[in-house]
Amino acid sequence: MLNRSSRGLFVVGLVLLATAGLTGCAEIQKAAEGAARSSGNERLAKTIHGGGTLIGGLLPIGYEEEQTIGQAIALQVVARYGGVYDQPDLTRYVNLVGRSVALTCDRADIEYRFAILNHDSINAFAAPAGYIFVTRGLLKTIKNEAELAAVLGHEIGHVTQKHILDVIQRSKQIAGVAEAGLAYANKNPDAFKNVIDGAVKKLLDEGLDQGKELESDRVGVIFASRVGYDPTAYETFLDRLRTLKGDDRAFFKTHPDFSNRLSTVRSTISEQKLKTTGILLADRFTRSSNGAL
Amino acid sequence: MNHRHAFLAILVFMVTAMTDAAFGETLYVSAKSAQLRSGKTSLDPVVASLKIGETLEVVKRDDRWVQVKTAKGVTGWIYSGNVSESKPAGGDNELAALGKGFRRTEASGVTASAGARGLDKASESYANRVGITQQHRDAVDRMTANKIPDEDIQTFLKAGRLGEYAE
Numbered sequence A: 001m002l003n004r005s006s007r008g009l010f011v012v013g014l015v016l017l018a019t020a021g022l023t024g025c026a027e028i029q030k031a032a033e034g035a036a037r038s039s040g041n042e043r044l045a046k047t048i049h050g051g052g053t054l055i056g057g058l059l060p061i062g063y064e065e066e067q068t069i070g071q072a073i074a075l076q077v078v079a080r081y082g083g084v085y086d087q088p089d090l091t092r093y094v095n096l097v098g099r100s101v102a103l104t105c106d107r108a109d110i111e112y113r114f115a116i117l118n119h120d121s122i123n124a125f126a127a128p129a130g131y132i133f134v135t136r137g138l139l140k141t142i143k144n145e146a147e148l149a150a151v152l153g154h155e156i157g158h159v160t161q162k163h164i165l166d167v168i169q170r171s172k173q174i175a176g177v178a179e180a181g182l183a184y185a186n187k188n189p190d191a192f193k194n195v196i197d198g199a200v201k202k203l204l205d206e207g208l209d210q211g212k213e214l215e216s217d218r219v220g221v222i223f224a225s226r227v228g229y230d231p232t233a234y235e236t237f238l239d240r241l242r243t244l245k246g247d248d249r250a251f252f253k254t255h256p257d258f259s260n261r262l263s264t265v266r267s268t269i270s271e272q273k274l275k276t277t278g279i280l281l282a283d284r285f286t287r288s289s290n291g292a293l
Numbered sequence B: 001m002n003h004r005h006a007f008l009a010i011l012v013f014m015v016t017a018m019t020d021a022a023f024g025e026t027l028y029v030s031a032k033s034a035q036l037r038s039g040k041t042s043l044d045p046v047v048a049s050l051k052i053g054e055t056l057e058v059v060k061r062d063d064r065w066v067q068v069k070t071a072k073g074v075t076g077w078i079y080s081g082n083v084s085e086s087k088p089a090g091g092d093n094e095l096a097a098l099g100k101g102f103r104r105t106e107a108s109g110v111t112a113s114a115g116a117r118g119l120d121k122a123s124e125s126y127a128n129r130v131g132i133t134q135q136h137r138d139a140v141d142r143m144t145a146n147k148i149p150d151e152d153i154q155t156f157l158k159a160g161r162l163g164e165y166a167e
């Protein structure tokens, strides 16, 4: 166990790390993160990674503020994608699958909520604080529950890895905004609007960086597999999307480069020794979506 | 690259401190909620309901199940997918709890709106600025308020033979 004295040592180490970071060695921080990761200590890697944000000169965005940001972004997603699809049973089913995956994800202490967007395009989005959306068009291309679980796992991954918050953090740095609490949002609605508009543009129009997408693929398939879903279902799904490529431009703008994604998923499955459980639950998916799509 | 060496030394030191310490005794509940059972199958009766972050002392490991003792002294079996060796979610745990507690109160600036619990003040004001319709506000509001009891998720997992209910 992590007893009091080793915890103390750990804190001392962190302080030293922070000092090293202050001398401007992002490279070292990266190396440390890599070293921690290859030694199998994913959490330490994350701590070092998270420490970097702190060292960057700004406090990380707290959960309460994250909820406000997530809600504001969610409003834009709903508005731009034709509103929420009014199918209570199907929505509940998507929530049950999503929350089952979220139950044992790496950030299980927050609420995750899922909604279906009434839109024919094939797409999915995750706003901070666990606001997750899939389009009706995406659900139509899915064949079983394991595929849905992996897709939702990917979106949950964007939330656990705080990808949008990272984009915002960077934009705040560029704008030279030193403080951004809820009070800030209420007192400076213009600045808050700029922050949200920037994040929405990145999320809906430009797409996140390839590195973030691959990271979400990696953690998403791990999360789905942790619940027992067959991880190879995600390969099948990505492969199917690749063949649909011609029909739907938007998705491929926000989620590009399928061969890269497929190989990331394959290597994650083999490196993490994810079990091919054969659990696909095609019947439950068909039953739950029957007539509603 | 002087301080690179110093840095790596610190790192090795930290990793060692953590791994040495991680051997054997303590695990944390990493699932949002989890059940402690009298035996190592999902059919065995629940002896305690556990919350994320709770500390558990390992008694014995057996394949996909771990026998543990809780801080309150209850001994039972927990599915290994529900525990981790490091404390989950780090420092945002307390913040998260705080956020939840304040979310529905005046203190967090929640505005009341018809039929629903209301958006946060800042996102409401954002919605006004960019002209989000009432219908879309209500949709996000409902999404925010949407709750599914943990028992329903357990029932769903069980029906799909997922998680601890796997065969």
Ligand SMILES: [Zn+2]
Pocket: A154, A155, A158, A213, A216, A255
């Ligand atoms: Zn993505």
